[in-house]
Amino acid sequence: MDRQVFIFRSPDRFLAGTVGQPGDREFYLQAVDGSRVVSVSCEKQQVAVLADKLGSLIGEVVRRFGEKLPAIDTTEPALETPVDPEFRVGTMGLAWDGEGSRIVVELLAITEADVTEESVLDDSADGPDALRVFLSLNEAQSFAAQAERIISAGRPPCPLCSNPLNPDGHICPRLNGYHRGDRG
Known part of the structure; x- marks a missing residue:
């Protein structure tokens, strides 16, 4: 079966969400663009690491390139249901697209093969399925804040x-x- 790469160049939403009660929650990342919805399942720690690394990347972009950060969107978006994950996330990658002033988030499916740095953002026919989302700094910052709220909403x-x-x-x-x- 050929590799699937889901690309969202300007999504309506990119969010983290859960299904279930604290202590028994399943975590998902979801990209939405109109009627097109792609969900992937992941671990709580992956959501936390993604939020943390996005925050670090945003800070570095602001420091190096003088980008301005608008106010964070504090709305609490909900997952589009039914949640039907395309794959389970194994490897995550982040990049800065200076030409488009966008952060690129790439989520790769769990695979038996070794995933190298070159595999991330690669469009070759072989390799793990991937979800690639391009976010403005504001969208990335809003995602990170929303993901942190999802993580902290668990068990004390x-x-x-x-x-x-x-x-x-x-x-x-x-x-x-x-x-x-x-x-x-």
Whole structure:
């Protein structure tokens, strides 16, 4: 089967979203342009890393090229449903397109083959499926802020070990398996 590369040069929306309840959420990244919708599934940590690295890239672009940042869009977009992922994200890449003043986000499917730096932003017929999205600085900054809100909307962290707390608590490694009320 031939490789699929989904390209969104000027999407209406690019967002992170979840399906399910905290502690049992599935994470997705979704690009929307009119009636065209492409969703990919990913891990929570991938969303967090993407938001963080976008923030770093935006800061570097502003510092090096003097680009101006408009106000962040704080709307909370929802995933288009039904969410039917095209693939599960394995490798992520970011680039700055100086000619178009756009950030390029590329998400590659998990693959058995080694993915090299040259594989990212490559349009050859072989290689993993990919979602490539071009974002303005404002769109990238809004995505990063929205993704951080999605990440923080999960389970609260344990004050001792920082692992996520379930509604019924958890066995904290810092307490060596004992609960605070246990005496013994």
